[in-house]
Amino acid sequence: GTTLPPGAPPPPRPAPAQFSPFESRLQFELGEFLFKTEQMSNPNVNVLLELWAADVFKHNANPPFANAEDLQAYLDAIPYGDAPWQTLKVSYSGPLPENPPSWMLAEYEVVHRNPKTVLINQLDSPEFNCRFDGAPFKETKPNGKREFQNFMSGDWPW
Numbered sequence: 001g002t003t004l005p006p007g008a009p010p011p012p013r014p015a016p017a018q019f020s021p022f023e024s025r026l027q028f029e030l031g032e033f034l035f036k037t038e039q040m041s042n043p044n045v046n047v048l049l050e051l052w053a054a055d056v057f058k059h060n061a062n063p064p065f066a067n068a069e070d071l072q073a074y075l076d077a078i079p080y081g082d083a084p085w086q087t088l089k090v091s092y093s094g095p096l097p098e099n100p101p102s103w104m105l106a107e108y109e110v111v112h113r114n115p116k117t118v119l120i121n122q123l124d125s126p127e128f129n130c131r132f133d134g135a136p137f138k139e140t141k142p143n144g145k146r147e148f149q150n151f152m153s154g155d156w157p158w
Contacts, residue, residue, distance in 0.1 A: 013126065021077040027064040031071055042068035083113040083121055 004010065022028040034040045040048070045068040052063035065071040092104040122128045136154075139147045148154060 021079070022074055024064070027074070030064050031074055034071065035075060042072075045071060083117040085111055085113060087111050 002011075019025055019028040022031060034045055034048075045065075049063045049065055049067055056063060065074070088110050089107050090110055091107045094104075096104060123132065134152065136152045137150075139149070139153050141147050
Protein backbone atom coordinates (compact mmCIF):
# COMPACT_ATOMS: atom_id res chain seq x y z
CA GLY A 1 0.00 0.00 0.00
CA THR A 2 0.87 3.67 -0.06
CA THR A 3 1.74 5.46 3.16
CA LEU A 4 -0.56 8.41 3.78
CA PRO A 5 0.43 11.56 5.65
CA PRO A 6 -1.02 11.80 9.18
CA GLY A 7 -4.68 12.87 9.10
CA ALA A 8 -5.07 12.31 5.36
CA PRO A 9 -8.25 10.55 4.22
CA PRO A 10 -7.90 7.25 2.40
CA PRO A 11 -7.85 7.41 -1.39
CA PRO A 12 -11.25 7.06 -3.09
CA ARG A 13 -12.36 3.66 -4.29
CA PRO A 14 -11.67 2.96 -7.95
CA ALA A 15 -14.78 3.54 -10.04
CA PRO A 16 -16.18 0.25 -11.31
CA ALA A 17 -17.17 -0.25 -14.92
CA GLN A 18 -20.55 1.35 -15.42
CA PHE A 19 -22.62 -1.80 -14.89
CA SER A 20 -19.93 -4.27 -13.87
CA PRO A 21 -20.19 -7.22 -13.38
CA PHE A 22 -23.43 -7.07 -15.41
CA GLU A 23 -23.19 -7.12 -19.20
CA SER A 24 -25.67 -4.31 -19.87
CA ARG A 25 -27.81 -1.64 -18.29
CA LEU A 26 -30.89 -3.83 -18.84
CA GLN A 27 -29.28 -6.75 -17.03
CA PHE A 28 -28.22 -4.50 -14.14
CA GLU A 29 -31.60 -2.80 -13.76
CA LEU A 30 -33.57 -6.03 -14.10
CA GLY A 31 -31.36 -7.66 -11.46
CA GLU A 32 -31.87 -4.70 -9.13
CA PHE A 33 -35.63 -4.71 -9.75
CA LEU A 34 -36.09 -8.44 -9.18
CA PHE A 35 -33.74 -8.77 -6.22
CA LYS A 36 -33.97 -5.44 -4.40
CA THR A 37 -37.25 -3.79 -5.37
CA GLU A 38 -39.59 -6.77 -5.78
CA GLN A 39 -37.58 -9.30 -3.75
CA MET A 40 -39.04 -11.87 -6.12
CA SER A 41 -38.71 -15.53 -5.16
CA ASN A 42 -36.41 -17.73 -7.24
CA PRO A 43 -39.30 -19.84 -8.60
CA ASN A 44 -41.09 -16.68 -9.79
CA VAL A 45 -37.88 -15.30 -11.31
CA ASN A 46 -37.56 -18.57 -13.23
CA VAL A 47 -41.15 -18.30 -14.52
CA LEU A 48 -40.56 -14.71 -15.66
CA LEU A 49 -37.30 -15.60 -17.42
CA GLU A 50 -38.87 -18.64 -19.10
CA LEU A 51 -41.65 -16.41 -20.47
CA TRP A 52 -39.06 -13.86 -21.60
CA ALA A 53 -37.01 -16.59 -23.28
CA ALA A 54 -40.10 -17.89 -25.10
CA ASP A 55 -40.78 -14.41 -26.46
CA VAL A 56 -37.24 -13.58 -27.63
CA PHE A 57 -36.64 -17.09 -29.06
CA LYS A 58 -38.24 -15.99 -32.34
CA HIS A 59 -35.48 -13.38 -32.66
CA ASN A 60 -32.75 -15.92 -31.86
CA ALA A 61 -32.02 -14.00 -28.64
CA ASN A 62 -31.78 -14.81 -24.94
CA PRO A 63 -33.28 -13.19 -21.85
CA PRO A 64 -30.94 -11.13 -19.63
CA PHE A 65 -30.48 -14.09 -17.26
CA ALA A 66 -30.84 -17.81 -17.93
CA ASN A 67 -32.57 -18.42 -14.59
CA ALA A 68 -32.60 -17.31 -10.95
CA GLU A 69 -29.29 -19.08 -10.30
CA ASP A 70 -27.68 -17.08 -13.10
CA LEU A 71 -29.04 -13.84 -11.57
CA GLN A 72 -27.64 -14.85 -8.17
CA ALA A 73 -24.23 -15.51 -9.74
CA TYR A 74 -24.14 -11.96 -11.11
CA LEU A 75 -25.22 -10.53 -7.76
CA ASP A 76 -22.55 -12.55 -5.97
CA ALA A 77 -19.94 -11.25 -8.44
CA ILE A 78 -20.45 -7.63 -7.36
CA PRO A 79 -16.91 -6.76 -6.26
CA TYR A 80 -17.37 -4.84 -3.01
CA GLY A 81 -16.97 -7.05 0.00
CA ASP A 82 -16.89 -10.79 -0.25
CA ALA A 83 -19.11 -12.75 2.10
CA PRO A 84 -19.03 -16.29 0.73
CA TRP A 85 -21.82 -18.72 1.41
CA GLN A 86 -21.22 -21.17 4.24
CA THR A 87 -23.08 -24.36 5.04
CA LEU A 88 -23.59 -26.14 8.33
CA LYS A 89 -25.68 -29.11 9.35
CA VAL A 90 -27.81 -29.11 12.47
CA SER A 91 -29.99 -31.67 14.17
CA TYR A 92 -31.86 -32.06 17.42
CA SER A 93 -29.54 -33.34 20.14
CA GLY A 94 -31.82 -33.43 23.19
CA PRO A 95 -33.47 -36.45 24.74
CA LEU A 96 -35.84 -38.30 22.42
CA PRO A 97 -39.33 -39.21 23.55
CA GLU A 98 -40.93 -42.49 22.62
CA ASN A 99 -42.03 -42.23 18.96
CA PRO A 100 -40.25 -38.91 18.32
CA PRO A 101 -41.60 -36.61 15.61
CA SER A 102 -39.68 -36.72 12.33
CA TRP A 103 -38.13 -33.28 12.84
CA MET A 104 -36.27 -34.60 15.90
CA LEU A 105 -34.58 -37.25 13.78
CA ALA A 106 -33.85 -35.17 10.69
CA GLU A 107 -30.65 -33.36 9.82
CA TYR A 108 -31.03 -29.85 8.40
CA GLU A 109 -28.68 -27.90 6.19
CA VAL A 110 -28.36 -24.18 6.96
CA VAL A 111 -26.87 -22.01 4.22
CA HIS A 112 -25.78 -18.56 5.37
CA ARG A 113 -23.25 -15.79 5.05
CA ASN A 114 -21.10 -14.75 7.99
CA PRO A 115 -23.13 -11.94 9.64
CA LYS A 116 -20.00 -10.15 10.87
CA THR A 117 -18.52 -10.09 7.35
CA VAL A 118 -21.83 -8.87 5.88
CA LEU A 119 -22.04 -6.05 8.46
CA ILE A 120 -18.43 -4.99 7.86
CA ASN A 121 -19.09 -4.94 4.11
CA GLN A 122 -22.23 -2.85 4.59
CA LEU A 123 -20.46 -0.33 6.79
CA ASP A 124 -17.59 -0.15 4.29
CA SER A 125 -19.87 0.46 1.31
CA PRO A 126 -20.24 4.02 -0.02
CA GLU A 127 -23.85 3.14 -0.94
CA PHE A 128 -24.55 2.53 2.74
CA ASN A 129 -22.83 5.73 3.91
CA CYS A 130 -25.04 7.92 6.17
CA ARG A 131 -27.89 5.36 6.04
CA PHE A 132 -27.13 3.65 9.32
CA ASP A 133 -27.41 5.13 12.78
CA GLY A 134 -25.58 2.90 15.23
CA ALA A 135 -26.99 4.63 18.32
CA PRO A 136 -29.43 2.59 20.41
CA PHE A 137 -32.81 4.19 21.04
CA LYS A 138 -36.14 3.60 22.74
CA GLU A 139 -39.31 4.38 20.83
CA THR A 140 -42.76 4.58 22.37
CA LYS A 141 -46.25 4.84 20.93
CA PRO A 142 -48.51 7.75 21.97
CA ASN A 143 -50.06 5.46 24.61
CA GLY A 144 -46.61 5.03 26.19
CA LYS A 145 -46.17 1.40 25.12
CA ARG A 146 -42.67 0.56 23.92
CA GLU A 147 -42.36 -0.18 20.20
CA PHE A 148 -39.76 -2.57 18.78
CA GLN A 149 -39.35 -2.29 15.02
CA ASN A 150 -35.69 -1.51 14.51
CA PHE A 151 -32.64 -3.58 15.39
CA MET A 152 -31.22 -0.80 17.56
CA SER A 153 -34.53 -0.28 19.41
CA GLY A 154 -34.20 -3.56 21.29
CA ASP A 155 -33.08 -4.00 24.89
CA TRP A 156 -29.73 -5.62 24.13
CA PRO A 157 -27.82 -2.36 23.29
CA TRP A 158 -28.68 -0.88 26.67
